[in-house]
Amino acid sequence: MIALSDATPLPRTFFDRPVLEVAPDLLGRTLLRTTPEGQIAVRLTEVEAYDGPADPGSHAYRGRTARNSVMFGPPGHVYVYFTYGMWHCMNLVCGPEGRASAVLLRAGEIVEGAELARTRRLSARGDKELAKGPARLATALNVDRSLDGADVCASGDIPMRMLNGAPTPADQVRNGPRTGVAGEGGDGDVHPWRFWIADDPTVSPYRSHTPRRRRG
DNA sequence: CTAGTGATTCCCT
DNA sequence: GGGAATCACTAGC
Numbered sequence: 296m297i298a299l300s301d302a303t304p305l306p307r308t309f310f311d312r313p314v315l316e317v318a319p320d321l322l323g324r325t326l327l328r329t330t331p332e333g334q335i336a337v338r339l340t341e342v343e344a345y346d347g348p349a350d351p352g353s354h355a356y357r358g359r360t361a362r363n364s365v366m367f368g369p370p371g372h373v374y375v376y377f378t379y380g381m382w383h384c385m386n387l388v389c390g391p392e393g394r395a396s397a398v399l400l401r402a403g404e405i406v407e408g409a410e411l412a413r414t415r416r417l418s419a420r421g422d423k424e425l426a427k428g429p430a431r432l433a434t435a436l437n438v439d440r441s442l443d444g445a446d447v448c449a450s451g452d453i454p455m456r457m458l459n460g461a462p463t464p465a466d467q468v469r470n471g472p473r474t475g476v477a478g479e480g481g482d483g484d485v486h487p488w489r490f491w492i493a494d495d496p497t498v499s500p501y502r503s504h505t506p507r508r509r510r511g
Numbered sequence: 512c513t514a515g516t517g518a519t520t521c522c523c524t
Numbered sequence: 525g526g527g528a529a530t531c532a533c534t535a536g537c
Contacts, residue, residue: 343529352529362522379530380519386529399529418532430530475529500513502530 299325299336299406301459307448309457310370311390318344318398319468319490321387324460325406328436329452335408335436337426338460340495341401343473344488345386347394352476352486355395366395371448373455375433375440382430383439387447387457401429401474401489404497412436428499467493477504 305324310317321339328335345353347366354363354376365374370390374397377383386397403426405412412425412435419425426432433439438455447455472479473489480503491498 345529354529357523360523376529377521378528380521380528382519382530384529401529428530434531473529504529505515 299458300461302327303459305448305457305459307369307371310387310448311392314344314346314389314394314396314398315488317387317389318342318488319465319470320462321398321400321457322468322490322492323463325458326400326403326436327456327458328408328438329454329456330411330437333408333411335412336406336458337403337432337436338406339400339403341403341489341491341498343399343401343490344486345397345399346486346488347396350396350486351478352473353395353397359395363395365444366397367393368444371446373438373442373445373447375438375443377440378430383433384429385433385436385438385442399429400432402427402491402497402499403432404495405435423496427497463492469493471501472503474499474502475504480504 321342324339326337348355355366359367365372369392370388372388374386374388375383386399389396405425409422416425416435426435447457470490471487479485
């Protein structure tokens with residue numbers, strides 16, 4: 296059991312701020328996942344901000360639907376989506392309520408429960424790959440749509456909570472275009488809202504958006 | 512290390 | 525109908 300540097304829970308006021316403020320502030324902090332099999336803790340190293348219906352890259356861009364409704368709710372809740380037919384990715388909703396902004400958790404370092412995480416990530420070559428990528432992170436933590444809407448700021452025994460951890464000094468925070476979002480990474484760099492910790496080995500490799508050719 | 516490609520299903524148009 | 529906030533695998537440098 297690795298001692299967490301600061302296991303104080305993050306209060307809802309942490310998330311009830313503009314998403315571009317919250318996203319870099321999440322780097323270095325700890326997500327604690329509790330399951331019947333045990334606990335897994337992840338030190339976040341890479342995130343992306345999505346800022347509501349005005350952001351073309353956001354799932355909220357075309358308004359509220361059954362899938363994204365949690366984004367339109369109060370901050371401090373988890374938005375989980377299913378994509379590419381196989382994978383889940385998790386976000387934390389930010390404030391103010393109704394803006395539909397959220398932070399996608401893209402990568403992290405497993406600092407507790409690596410053995411348990413590995414049972415769900417058998418293809419990972421080493422521990423650094425356990426949560427190197429948003430779907431890998433969700434898989435390692437056993438996160439799926441059943442956790443959509445979960446409140447990470449609730450009291451008592453809850454499946455997921457954010458802990459204070461060790462916030463990253465501003466001079467160690469990097470930012471750039473978001474991964475896999477059309478229009479970013481080229482000339483545009485429209486929204487350089489991907490944030491990561493400089494030189495951290497668990498940050499996922501950057502991939503610009505490439506349109507897929509139709510089968511046939 | 513990078514680049515290319517198939518997998519697989521849900522959701523919105 | 526067709527794209528999707530991705531991954532694992534392969535080939536090649």
